[in-house]
Amino acid sequence: MSVLIFIDQADGHIKKSSFETLTYGADVAKQLGTTAEALLLGTSTEDIATLGKYGISKVYHIANDSLNNLDAQVYTQVIADAVTQANASVVIFSHNQTGKAVAARVATKLKAGLVAGACALPDTSNGFVVKKTVFSGKAFANVSISSAVKVISVNPNSHTTIIGDGVAEVASLNITVPTPKVKVIAVNKTSGDIPLTEADIVVSGGRGLKGPENWGIIIDLAKALGAATACSRPVSDSDWRPHHEHVGQTGIQVAPNLYIAVGISGAIQHLAGVNRSKIIVVINKDPEAPFFKAADYGIVGDAFEVLPKLTEEIKKFKAGA
Amino acid sequence: MKILVCVSKTPDTTAKVAFKDSNTKYDDAGVQWIINPYDEWYSLVRAIELKEKDAATVIHLVTVGTADADTVIRKALALGGDEAIRINADSHDSFYIASQIAYIAKEGGYDLIFTGKETIDYNGSSIGGMVAELLDMPYASLVLKFDLNGNTATTTREIEGGEEVSEVNLPLVVSSQQGMAEPRIPNMRGIMAARSKPLKVVEPIAVDALTSIVSFELPQAKAGVKLVDADNVAELVRLLHEEAKVI
Numbered sequence: 001m002s003v004l005i006f007i008d009q010a011d012g013h014i015k016k017s018s019f020e021t022l023t024y025g026a027d028v029a030k031q032l033g034t035t036a037e038a039l040l041l042g043t044s045t046e047d048i049a050t051l052g053k054y055g056i057s058k059v060y061h062i063a064n065d066s067l068n069n070l071d072a073q074v075y076t077q078v079i080a081d082a083v084t085q086a087n088a089s090v091v092i093f094s095h096n097q098t099g100k101a102v103a104a105r106v107a108t109k110l111k112a113g114l115v116a117g118a119c120a121l122p123d124t125s126n127g128f129v130v131k132k133t134v135f136s137g138k139a140f141a142n143v144s145i146s147s148a149v150k151v152i153s154v155n156p157n158s159h160t161t162i163i164g165d166g167v168a169e170v171a172s173l174n175i176t177v178p179t180p181k182v183k184v185i186a187v188n189k190t191s192g193d194i195p196l197t198e199a200d201i202v203v204s205g206g207r208g209l210k211g212p213e214n215w216g217i218i219i220d221l222a223k224a225l226g227a228a229t230a231c232s233r234p235v236s237d238s239d240w241r242p243h244h245e246h247v248g249q250t251g252i253q254v255a256p257n258l259y260i261a262v263g264i265s266g267a268i269q270h271l272a273g274v275n276r277s278k279i280i281v282v283i284n285k286d287p288e289a290p291f292f293k294a295a296d297y298g299i300v301g302d303a304f305e306v307l308p309k310l311t312e313e314i315k316k317f318k319a320g321a
Numbered sequence: 322m323k324i325l326v327c328v329s330k331t332p333d334t335t336a337k338v339a340f341k342d343s344n345t346k347y348d349d350a351g352v353q354w355i356i357n358p359y360d361e362w363y364s365l366v367r368a369i370e371l372k373e374k375d376a377a378t379v380i381h382l383v384t385v386g387t388a389d390a391d392t393v394i395r396k397a398l399a400l401g402g403d404e405a406i407r408i409n410a411d412s413h414d415s416f417y418i419a420s421q422i423a424y425i426a427k428e429g430g431y432d433l434i435f436t437g438k439e440t441i442d443y444n445g446s447s448i449g450g451m452v453a454e455l456l457d458m459p460y461a462s463l464v465l466k467f468d469l470n471g472n473t474a475t476t477t478r479e480i481e482g483g484e485e486v487s488e489v490n491l492p493l494v495v496s497s498q499q500g501m502a503e504p505r506i507p508n509m510r511g512i513m514a515a516r517s518k519p520l521k522v523v524e525p526i527a528v529d530a531l532t533s534i535v536s537f538e539l540p541q542a543k544a545g546v547k548l549v550d551a552d553n554v555a556e557l558v559r560l561l562h563e564e565a566k567v568i
Contacts, residue, residue: 116445132444145531201568281561
């Protein structure tokens with residue numbers, strides 16, 4: 001009755017969120033006194049055995065070409081078969097785009113209870129209770145799973161990756177892969193940028209920037225920090241920035257280590273998209289901006305003066321570090 | 322073309338979050354209820370746009386909830402849609418809710434089922450995938466753009482750092498998010514028409530829930546903001562490095 005962790009990859013590379021889920025799954029296995037194993041679908045360019053350093057003993061690798069693109073129906077069939085063959089009792093996903101497409105389907109196929117968006121390890125002292133974020137991060141719910149098999153999708157950036165020195169056995173499984181019904185015709189990557197949901201640091205701009213022509217100071221700071229850029233809803237609604245940068249309750253929810261908000265007042269809908277960030281820095285010329293109440297650090301000042309100075313200091317710090 | 326749009330009532334985005342009965346229930350005193358934004362702005366409006374292009378399209382709405390959801394469903398009908406079905410049950414277990422919807426969907430023989438990417442209260446983001454699995458249909462998740470050409474749907478979905486465009490034949494389950502359609506508000510004619518549209522109430526089928534909420538918690542309040550002088554940004558860099566340890 002092992003723990004099985006789904007490893008998510010794109011273009012043959014394992015996503016950062018999967019390293020967190022590997023550690024999470026290894027921790028769950030330790031807690032239950034069982035082994036942690038992982039499942040990788042599609043062809044890979046990685047040295048799979050080294051994934052043992054995240055605390056897993058075995059990786060099942062199904063290197064089938066037709067698994068290189070996500071068809072939720074096909075993935076579900078394959079993952080559910082793998083869970084049965086591996087005799088797993090807990091199945092772990094990242095609550096990322098792939099996890100959101102697949103975890104609920106897999107749970108349903110296995111008649112397993114699902115906690116989607118977990119933010120802590122399960123409490124197994126009395127049953128199996130998992131804490132998850134609700135109300136867009138404004139609260140938590142402790143959810144009890146009553147089924148024999150349990151499925152958890154873990155919020156990205158909520159569990160610290162631990163690296164040890166184990167080596168995993170790489171095994172295959174005898175699984176028939178159904179023909180996909182979904183045909184991928186194009187993948188459009190936002191060129192060279194750091195994906196917002198995977199970023200450790202996010203620099204975000206609001207209406208205080210006054211116009212799209214002023215975004216250079218946001219981009220410069222983001223570059224200096226190796227950060228992704230984001231914006232508030234009014235900014236994307238005015239087409240100053242693309243919609244996929246809109247962070248908030250009805251946009252993208254992020255949980256970076258550091259979120260720097262520039263010229264954003266901090267409406268409750270915006271906070272709902274960022275309140276899982278570890279550290280929040282607010283730069284705003286209005287000392288009454290509600291965002292300061294949700295911030296760890298703040299600067300009351302004009303973004304057009306503060307940001308270039310901050311970018312210079314970051315560059316100095318990086319050069320010295 | 323028959324479209325089923327799944328709608329859920331949720332507290333308004335500005336509603337305060339508090340709990341009662343020893344933190345086991347959401348305290349809805351004084352809360353304004355709205356249609357879950359992902360269901361309304363993106364799923365329902367996109368379905369209405371499809372109907373505007375093809376008058377033969379039929380749109381049904383479905384919700385799982387008690388009678389206090391009726392006001393919100395009438396509001397959804399005021400935007401558009403031909404009739405609504407309310408499954409008379411109160412549950413927070415995604416599998417229970419999805420099973421109810423799948424039962425109705427199977428009976429109705431829909432070509433296209435829209436759900437929101439999640440509800441803004443319980444953030445399950447599970448109903449679409451579960452319904453798709455129960456009906457053995459393909460599932461397009463987190464869809465930003467949706468187009469239909471005969472029996473073939475073209476979907477653009479969100480992936481890490483970009484978008485993926487796919488084609489798939491109907492029947493199909495879709496979870497919608499921002500970008501699918503431009504939000505609308507109901508007009509007076511729609512509101513009047515909604516009064517006479519059928520709202521059918523059906524009893525739930527027997528399904529065992531697989532999860533239950535034991536308790537709720539509120540996050541710990543922040544210790545308070547530490548302000549740094551605008552002329553001393555070097556101090557902020559030092560704090561982020563030495564104290565917060567995030568750079």
